[in-house]
Amino acid sequence: MSRRVEDLERQALDELSRASSEREALREARNRYLGRKGEVAELLKGLGTLSPEERKKAGEAINNLKTRLEEAFDKALSALDEGEKRERLEKERVDITLPGKFIRPGKLHPVTRITDEIEDIFTGLGFNIAEGPEVELDYYNFEALNFPKDHPARDMQDTFFVSDEFVLRTHTSPVQIRVMEKCRPPLRVIAPGTVYRRDSDLTHSPMFHQIEGFMVDRDISFANLKAVLTLFLERLFGQTAVRFRPSFFPFVEPGAEVDIRCVICGGNGCRVCKGTGWLEILGAGMIHPNVFRAVSYDPEEYTGFAFGLGVERVAMLKFGIGDLRLLFENDMRFLEQF
Amino acid sequence: MLFSYNWLKEYLEGAPPARELAERLTMTGTEIESVAETGGGFTNVITAQVVECEKHPNADKLSLCKVRTGKEELAIVCGAKNMKPGDKVALALPGAELPGGFKIKKSKIRGVESQGMMCSEVELGLKDTSEGIMILPEDAPLGVDFRTILGADFMMEAGITPNRADLLSIRGMAREAAAVTQAVFKEKEFKVDEAGRPIAECATVSIEKGAPCRRYAARVIEGVSIGPSPDEIKNRLEAHGVRSINNVVDVTNLVLLETGQPLHAFDLDKLNGASIIVRSAGEGETIATIDGKTRNLDPSTLVIADANAPVALAGVMGGGGSEVTGSTKRILIESAWFEPSSVRRASRKHALSTESSYRFERGVDIEGVTRALDMAASLVLKLAGGKAAKGSIDMYPEKYAPAEITFRTERAARVLGVRVTTDEALNILSRLGIAGREASPGIISAMPPSYRMDLTTEIDLMEEVARIFGYNNIPTTLPIAAMSPGETAMATALRRSIRSLLSGSGFTEVMNYSFVSRELFAMAGVKAGKGVELLNPLTEEQAVMRAGLIPSLLENMARNLAWKREDLRIYEIAPAFVPGEGLPEERWKLAGLLYGNRYEPGWSFPKDAVDFFDAKGVIERLFEGLGIEGARFEASGHPLLHPGKTAAVKLEGRHAGVLGELHPDLWGRYGLRKPAYVFELDIEPVEKASGKGKKYRELPRFPESARDIAFIVSEDVPFGDIYEAIRKTDLKTIETVELFDVYYGRNIPSGTRSLAVRVTYRSRERTLTNQEVEDTHGKVVKTLFERFKAEVRVS
Numbered sequence A: 001m002s003r004r005v006e007d008l009e010r011q012a013l014d015e016l017s018r019a020s021s022e023r024e025a026l027r028e029a030r031n032r033y034l035g036r037k038g039e040v041a042e043l044l045k046g047l048g049t050l051s052p053e054e055r056k057k058a059g060e061a062i063n064n065l066k067t068r069l070e071e072a073f074d075k076a077l078s079a080l081d082e083g084e085k086r087e088r089l090e091k092e093r094v095d096i097t098l099p100g101k102f103i104r105p106g107k108l109h110p111v112t113r114i115t116d117e118i119e120d121i122f123t124g125l126g127f128n129i130a131e132g133p134e135v136e137l138d139y140y141n142f143e144a145l146n147f148p149k150d151h152p153a154r155d156m157q158d159t160f161f162v163s164d165e166f167v168l169r170t171h172t173s174p175v176q177i178r179v180m181e182k183c184r185p186p187l188r189v190i191a192p193g194t195v196y197r198r199d200s201d202l203t204h205s206p207m208f209h210q211i212e213g214f215m216v217d218r219d220i221s222f223a224n225l226k227a228v229l230t231l232f233l234e235r236l237f238g239q240t241a242v243r244f245r246p247s248f249f250p251f252v253e254p255g256a257e258v259d260i261r262c263v264i265c266g267g268n269g270c271r272v273c274k275g276t277g278w279l280e281i282l283g284a285g286m287i288h289p290n291v292f293r294a295v296s297y298d299p300e301e302y303t304g305f306a307f308g309l310g311v312e313r314v315a316m317l318k319f320g321i322g323d324l325r326l327l328f329e330n331d332m333r334f335l336e337q338f
Numbered sequence B: 001m002l003f004s005y006n007w008l009k010e011y012l013e014g015a016p017p018a019r020e021l022a023e024r025l026t027m028t029g030t031e032i033e034s035v036a037e038t039g040g041g042f043t044n045v046i047t048a049q050v051v052e053c054e055k056h057p058n059a060d061k062l063s064l065c066k067v068r069t070g071k072e073e074l075a076i077v078c079g080a081k082n083m084k085p086g087d088k089v090a091l092a093l094p095g096a097e098l099p100g101g102f103k104i105k106k107s108k109i110r111g112v113e114s115q116g117m118m119c120s121e122v123e124l125g126l127k128d129t130s131e132g133i134m135i136l137p138e139d140a141p142l143g144v145d146f147r148t149i150l151g152a153d154f155m156m157e158a159g160i161t162p163n164r165a166d167l168l169s170i171r172g173m174a175r176e177a178a179a180v181t182q183a184v185f186k187e188k189e190f191k192v193d194e195a196g197r198p199i200a201e202c203a204t205v206s207i208e209k210g211a212p213c214r215r216y217a218a219r220v221i222e223g224v225s226i227g228p229s230p231d232e233i234k235n236r237l238e239a240h241g242v243r244s245i246n247n248v249v250d251v252t253n254l255v256l257l258e259t260g261q262p263l264h265a266f267d268l269d270k271l272n273g274a275s276i277i278v279r280s281a282g283e284g285e286t287i288a289t290i291d292g293k294t295r296n297l298d299p300s301t302l303v304i305a306d307a308n309a310p311v312a313l314a315g316v317m318g319g320g321g322s323e324v325t326g327s328t329k330r331i332l333i334e335s336a337w338f339e340p341s342s343v344r345r346a347s348r349k350h351a352l353s354t355e356s357s358y359r360f361e362r363g364v365d366i367e368g369v370t371r372a373l374d375m376a377a378s379l380v381l382k383l384a385g386g387k388a389a390k391g392s393i394d395m396y397p398e399k400y401a402p403a404e405i406t407f408r409t410e411r412a413a414r415v416l417g418v419r420v421t422t423d424e425a426l427n428i429l430s431r432l433g434i435a436g437r438e439a440s441p442g443i444i445s446a447m448p449p450s451y452r453m454d455l456t457t458e459i460d461l462m463e464e465v466a467r468i469f470g471y472n473n474i475p476t477t478l479p480i481a482a483m484s485p486g487e488t489a490m491a492t493a494l495r496r497s498i499r500s501l502l503s504g505s506g507f508t509e510v511m512n513y514s515f516v517s518r519e520l521f522a523m524a525g526v527k528a529g530k531g532v533e534l535l536n537p538l539t540e541e542q543a544v545m546r547a548g549l550i551p552s553l554l555e556n557m558a559r560n561l562a563w564k565r566e567d568l569r570i571y572e573i574a575p576a577f578v579p580g581e582g583l584p585e586e587r588w589k590l591a592g593l594l595y596g597n598r599y600e601p602g603w604s605f606p607k608d609a610v611d612f613f614d615a616k617g618v619i620e621r622l623f624e625g626l627g628i629e630g631a632r633f634e635a636s637g638h639p640l641l642h643p644g645k646t647a648a649v650k651l652e653g654r655h656a657g658v659l660g661e662l663h664p665d666l667w668g669r670y671g672l673r674k675p676a677y678v679f680e681l682d683i684e685p686v687e688k689a690s691g692k693g694k695k696y697r698e699l700p701r702f703p704e705s706a707r708d709i710a711f712i713v714s715e716d717v718p719f720g721d722i723y724e725a726i727r728k729t730d731l732k733t734i735e736t737v738e739l740f741d742v743y744y745g746r747n748i749p750s751g752t753r754s755l756a757v758r759v760t761y762r763s764r765e766r767t768l769t770n771q772e773v774e775d776t777h778g779k780v781v782k783t784l785f786e787r788f789k790a791e792v793r794v795s
Ligand SMILES: [Zn+2]
Pocket: A262, A263, A264, A265, A266, A267, A268, A269, A270, A271, A272, A273, A274, A275, A277, A278
């Protein structure tokens, strides 16, 4: 009996290896040996003729044979499946170096990007955002801000006039007055917006953007101004040295200009910083008592600081743009870089 | 203001080096914008002494000299003949750079090596002509940088803010320099030798009552000889941007620069009646100013007149008739104080800004009037000779009285955030020439000097104390504030959402000037012809505030096409300006433009161009993103747009904007090869319609059932009407109506089109029976037939 088992196994494995690359032949062979009426089943039938001891031994041998053959056939079949699948997938191969497909998103204007960034820094400090008109009353643009009529301080800002009374605002500072007329302190406000000056050359655009900010409360000091602006500049430009210089704007006193270490040369002196190692970035100061009087705040009760900065200048420094005019030419080759 | 460091030093003892001074001035509020070294436009030139001179062995016209520098002896080939052994010279060493970029190197001249060059004044940029090389004084030290011998100067450019009129002079700047450094300010001494007859015999001065002239002083000098000024004075004036005229005029200009007091010299023989009258101009009077222009006057302008007519625009410019010329023998020098606003008005009225008007407008030291006059007179006597009349005229009816300002140290601590003691404050004030005393504990009573007209209130003194104390010595202390959220204005938030949605649709943001040409303005298609015009535009291209954004976007398109750009999706958010009762109305708008391919040209995207429905889709997507429902598009017209491809956008029944294809008539103007599409929306109705806040709608619990209908209908029937009609057939059970095919052409009668829609039925309360769906669908089919004469093909 054991010889017959051995013979059958040899015969089946021979057949398997001959048919191993053809699914049909393999199935047939499997059926022939392992089917319900297959050779292995036949062998089992023959067990009846044996003695009980022999039957047990032979039965075990046949069952083992069955398991081995099943494994061998299944393995051969699944190897065949694998091979075919591999072949099919291979045919589906793409050139992964071809460019991806996507709908290109549009870009924000660099001035908008910087404005958003600055707005976010200040709203994070609890400042609110306010706006005002671009064609503004002389009163708001100048007089209420302590620029008397016929005063040379008005020469600091070349003005476009719409009429005797109306001007294109030369700064966003009038929003200070508009807000303070409507609200009582405490106030923390920034006012971004478009402003206009009658000046056009390499470094001046007749239209540009400013962000005005101010804080008014009972005990706001110059030391507070320094801290808030230093914090702001460090957020905007990263860790940087900041210095405050006295300067003059009619609506603040003491007035200051704020410089940061030149971001281009790191302070060694270059063309951008005119060799000084510093870049002027902000105008600021303590709100002038006359401005408080113009909005009926008691200057003895309230103090506050105000500041303003040019968005284009920040954009040029942060993005390394050398020519101001690029910002308003709307050349897609430029705009799409941001 | 441009000023010379060396001139400044004439008023200072112990002045710090130029660059150090510049830094210190900048940090105390007088911004020094540049420091330029002058009279030393060369490097590597040292002093040396000629040891011997021989003829060049190979050239008759050249000499070969031995020159010692103190360290070594050098052989120099030289073409000049004027030097002899023992002469000190300026020697350019190899590596030296002379004005004009001329570089010196070792070189062989006619076979003999020259180890440098002895320089002439021309070669050093010191003079325009010179004969031979420059021979230095015998006592010049050997081997030192020649620039130190020249006493090289530094020209400093200061940005003087309008409040600091007192710094518009050398003397004022020196006073400030002394206040902010360890240097000591020292006055110059001068004396007028009054050797002539009494001034009353020479001239008279009167000031009209109420004239804006608070002081008028004059001196007379007889027997002057007019001629050129010495080089020293010419150079000084020229270095400060003032042209040299003659010795007398130069003196007035020099004293103006030095003291900040504008002066004017009249030819006394040309003043009728030898009299000066300070008065308002009469109606119809004219004056020919020294710039050659005749100016019409009226009573708003203050003039200096003689017995007959105006001879000067007070504080602005003198008249040609009385100016000092080569034949002038007797002069009257004016030193006066005019009201700043009066001078400013005259200067603006006559579009004439001078060194004089610039200073008067900002405020001249009324107490310094006679001092400057005396300085000028003494200089004229020195340079032009003559005899000064005995005495001077000084009309000064109302003397300057300093104001007393109270300074509270407590208040200063509150404003500055740092405590400056009373002693410190007093010390700072006194350095600035402000007389102060402690009136009571912590309270200072201070009197600013007459030249500090900007100091009138306590806050002015606080600024003075702070800037000398040093801004960088004030601590940085974050404020303590009640917590409150930073709020973004609704408009800001909406604009941000719009930008982000449009970025997602592939649109890039542009920014155009708000002012445009009249032509571009008119293109915006505003009904009222007049816009918000500028009185003083820079150019005609920027004359009117725009009333719409589309024309600017079309310009952007044209420029980008010129830059070889094929596809464009751009937008802008900005206000349009509409004249109103008071201030113009500023209507914020969003405008966009699409041109070219629908997709970026790539290896696998279809290459078809955008059409009307891409533009419409942009707006629909935007509304979807902003949570706006129920927008309506109605066929409309617009002067810039194709009459058959223009839609008005309605939100909540209000006009909200327009969209359409650019009119084919305009293709040529912009060099188009394909149609362009534009849209413009008013932000305000968009803002109203958005921001309603999203609310969850319950998910459907019962199944839907969809039916398709295809039908042929006249082209004139808008799909929008069909859509509304179908929806309204049964608002309860018709959930959606989707158009999925539009077909024109073969098998369809001309003038008609075939449309196919899918209608989805669903009830929110129960499952609809097949019969219910069939019934409603039947009604839809009937509606299509009855209302639109639609021939239903499949249903
Ligand atoms: Zn730099």
